[in-house]
Amino acid sequence: MIRLLLVDDHPVVRAGYQHLLEQGGDMTVVAQGGNVDEGCVLYARHAPDITITDLSMPGPSGLELVRRLRERAPDALTLVFSMHDSDMLVQRALELGARGFVSKSSAPDCLIDAVHAVIGGRRYLSPDLPQRLLKGILDAPGFESLTQREFEIFQILSRGESLADCARSLHLSPKTVSNHQSLIKDKLGIGTTAAMAHLAIRHGLIQPVGC
The missing domain is CATH 1.10.10.10 (Winged helix-like DNA-binding domain superfamily/Winged helix DNA-binding domain)
Known part of the structure; x- marks a missing residue:
């Protein structure tokens, strides 16, 4: 069973993700948080296999959660699931240690595919994102600079x-x-x-x- 931590500031949204992810029977959401600080506390308490985080939340963004978890546990697996999916933002998430990035405009099954890919040791970008980003290629300087x-x-x-x-x-x-x-x-x-x-x-x- 793949144990998941969800971090998003909207409880209704988290409930929808939980239903989607658990319907296959091989995943379970062990905890949910609404901000970066809660996410760090819950990670330490539950040691999930994968943490799925939004980016835009009150206080520090989900990128800070990715950074903190990698600092706490270098083998921590994080997956970003966000409506904000510019090239610069995706690249920054990957640089900080996220193992995947799924756009909220993607088909629902993409999130499930992403969890399976990450737990299997692979990086994942949803099909609507430029796959070249996995190679660290950007056309213009930005956050990655x-x-x-x-x-x-x-x-x-x-x-x-x-x-x-x-x-x-x-x-x-x-x-x-x-x-x-x-x-x-x-x-x-x-x-x-x-x-x-x-x-x-x-x-x-x-x-x-x-x-």
């Missing part, structure tokens, strides 16, 4: 937090965060913090206010 530290800072600042707040969260000096911010803007070709937020929303890393 950021270091892990820069990407963490990008996510924090794009949520509207100040340089000082970001510095405290990451145990850095405000000047260091400011220098990273300048590098991030240069790499992404944007000039303002507002542009960072728009980019993060467009790629599903944060939710728009009111959602």
Whole structure:
């Protein structure tokens, strides 16, 4: 039996995934969480075979969950299931250690296929995504050009937090965060913090206010 952890901030959506995944009889959902922190706690408590996570959730995105789980357990298997599926976002998820990426616009069976592929030691992208991404090929620079530290800072600042707040969260000096911010803007070709937020929303890393 394949033991699964689901992390998505919508309980009704999680219930639908659970029904879909368990109908074949070879999978069981052992726990469900609504954000990254809950996902980390539940992973430690239940040690699932695979963690399936959305990307856009309150607080840190699902990419942060992928990173934390790989940091905690290098052999952790994670699968991203998201409506946000730009090339840059898919590539970033794979770079951080996700074993697969399934677009929510895919046929339902794709999620089942993805679980079987990942548990079998293979990487998986749903058919509607460019399979070249598995080889780490992108046509243009973007999130993949950021270091892990820069990407963490990008996510924090794009949520509207100040340089000082970001510095405290990451145990850095405000000047260091400011220098990273300048590098991030240069790499992404944007000039303002507002542009960072728009980019993060467009790629599903944060939710728009009111959602």
